[in-house]
Amino acid sequence: MGFLSQFLKYKSICIQCHNNPDPDALASSLGLYTYFTDHGIDTRIVYGGRESIKKKNLLYMMEVCGIPAEHTAELPKTELLMMVDAQYGQGNAQKFEAPEIAVVDHHTLYMKRTDKTFIDNTYQSCSTIVWELLKEEGYSVEDNRKMRIAFLYGLYTDTSSYVDLYKEKDCAMRSALRDDYPELERLKKSCMTVGDLMIAGDALNNCYFNTERRYLIISAMHCEQSILGIIGDMAIMVDAAKVSVSFTDVDNGYQISVRSCDWDYPANVVAEKLCENIGNGGGHKDKAGGNISRELMNEKYGHQEVTDVIIQRMNEIMLESHIIHS
Ligand SMILES: [Mn+2]
Structure with a gap:
């Protein structure tokens, strides 16, 4: 049986x-x-x-x-x-x-x-x-x-x-x-709406690239996690980029998605550190995600913009030259 x-x-x-x-x-x-x-x-x-x-x-x-x-x-x-x-x-x-x-x-x-x-x-x-x-x-x-x-x-x-x-x-x-x-x-081939496509296009069009540390920050208008992933997958294809971080706002804070192609900065470690004490992050070495709580972020950073907080943390993360290889 x-x-x-x-x-x-x-x-x-x-x-x-x-x-x-x-x-x-x-x-x-x-x-x-x-x-x-x-x-x-x-x-x-x-x-x-x-x-x-x-x-x-x-x-x-x-x-x-x-x-x-x-x-x-x-x-x-x-x-x-x-x-x-x-x-x-x-x-x-x-x-x-x-x-x-x-x-x-x-x-x-x-x-x-x-x-x-x-x-x-x-x-x-x-x-x-x-x-x-x-x-x-x-x-x-x-x-x-x-x-x-x-x-x-x-x-x-x-x-x-x-x-x-x-x-x-x-x-x-x-x-x-x-x-x-x-x-x-x-x-x-139907995981996005036309609206999602426009959100992704707009987000990529306005991305921030740190040429010295070689990471991309992409802020997207409110969208689903899967769309953030698509944005991140595209951004990490950029020849000069080692890490990409895309994020969007959700009810209680921000959803982030990380992509990496440099194992000195594995995506899961970057996501963990980006969200440390203000949320939760993790995943695989090439792809990871996380969330940041608005309340915890405001407590720690006053009313600094989320983009500034992420940039500040990315600069710290990518300074530590030998992050643990996961
Ligand atoms: Mn399943």
Whole structure:
């Protein structure tokens, strides 16, 4: 008996994605939803949190792949709550009371394992786990075009456009499902609105470049983290730049995104130091991010502009010639 077939005894199952569901969470929920409804179980896909899905790529994904995810403040009556791409009780997913809990996730273990949990962070996407679990039950994902598109898009977005894709199982899914899908091409190329493009253009047009220490500071009008990342990815391509820092304002302060191509100044270390005592930062040596609290910054720096604070800190960081190689 495979992992999923143990749940066929239930009459109703609610599959819950984390708040602000991403393509991987939606794809995983579709895989499980299809399996359970095929077996006659009354199944629903839900997510909580303040915001309902508004991003165009997600709405288009739900439409072309047929993913009936519902935004809800209350859990519909159900015998089993199954979390996907998230774990029960963790901050990124609204906590609903339910008679029984199951989990399918690929993040670091947060909760206690039970025989109803499948949590393995050696997978790069939750879609890959669901793909394997379905195979184990004899379900052929290869025969379901909508599911193939969903799984590939989930993997694509969870591996920085396949750039970071390297694990064997995830590569195996990509090879098994890959084909020419016009819908997937459109999904891959719809992560920005025209407004976002203009914000990025404006931000790049007004960037600050420190020629001596070779870093770029880019201030963007209010935008999403993914847009900051796109701006940073472009800025770090500049031949003379070693580090780029892009930032934007959020409710309680500033979101920052760091890119590096000089391992004397790894992005994660730069992000940590930029946010030290006024927020939190970290990530990988080439890409990292963080946030600065406006309250903490004002406490420490009076009413200095955030750009001046960042420049001041960058000058200090890039003076320490041998920052720890991470
Ligand atoms: Mn994921």
